[in-house]
Amino acid sequence: MATPIGNLKDITQRAVEVLASVDWVAAEDTRHTRPLLQSLAINQSLISLHDHNEAYRSEQLLERLQQGETGALVSDAGTPLINDPGYHLVKLLRQHHITVVPIPGPSAVITALCAAGLPTDRFSYEGFLPAKQGKRVLALERLKEDVRTLVFYESPHRVQATLADLHQVFGAERPMSVARELTKKFEQFVSGTIEEVKHYFEQNADKVRGEFVLMIGGAPEKEAVALSEWDGLIEVLLKQGLPVKQISDIVANYAGIKKKPVYSRILELKAFIE
Structure with a gap:
């Protein structure tokens, strides 16, 4: 509940x-x-x-x-x-087949996301990052290419160190939003680039209070700069009789590129093969 x-x-x-x-x-x-x-x-x-x-x-x-x-x-x-x-x-x-009934209500993750101004169609909630910097940086390195909005919880005594690590791993220009003291008297959202948000809390130490929700925009999706590299796979899948949409999903997900140009390329190859 x-x-x-x-x-x-x-x-x-x-x-x-x-x-x-x-x-x-x-x-x-x-x-x-x-x-x-x-x-x-x-x-x-x-x-x-x-x-x-x-x-x-x-x-x-x-x-x-x-x-x-x-x-x-x-x-x-x-x-x-x-x-x-x-x-x-x-x-x-x-x-043991005991009925479990969810009674929905407040959640800091959803509350923060709906007012952050970041994409919410796909997001990944990652909980708290590791307390030790080395492990924290390693965890961020594993996530930096994720195209989904990333959501973390953070405590006030670690938030500035975490912002510094985000700056180091994700770079200065990635968009982010920080929510603190949600639903309370001093609720606050700070949005901008990682550089801007980091600078704000460096200059406003009195605001480093309460529980924090950190939200970072996902990595830019890789553009189809060399779709021809996937022509071989596309041709194999076409010859196996897979539908165009299914092939588009497979190639786009595997290559980390947008589906629309992949779909168009498949139609081109399909017409050529036929």
């Missing part, structure tokens, strides 16, 4: 009704969830479920559900399992 990521008014009516009706609530941190329930005048039993106890706690909760109880799973903020505990519990319940 999703819970607010900052503004308590963002909880849904359905979530309130479910929280009030279940036998217990499994929470990442009961000290964090209790004030939320109290604000809703709900006094349900709270059970801790976090990274360090999820394995055995999941077995306990499974047994209680098999006995006919009902429960809800929440994280400290946002949607459970999205960089929060709950995967092992949900997997276990599915394996």
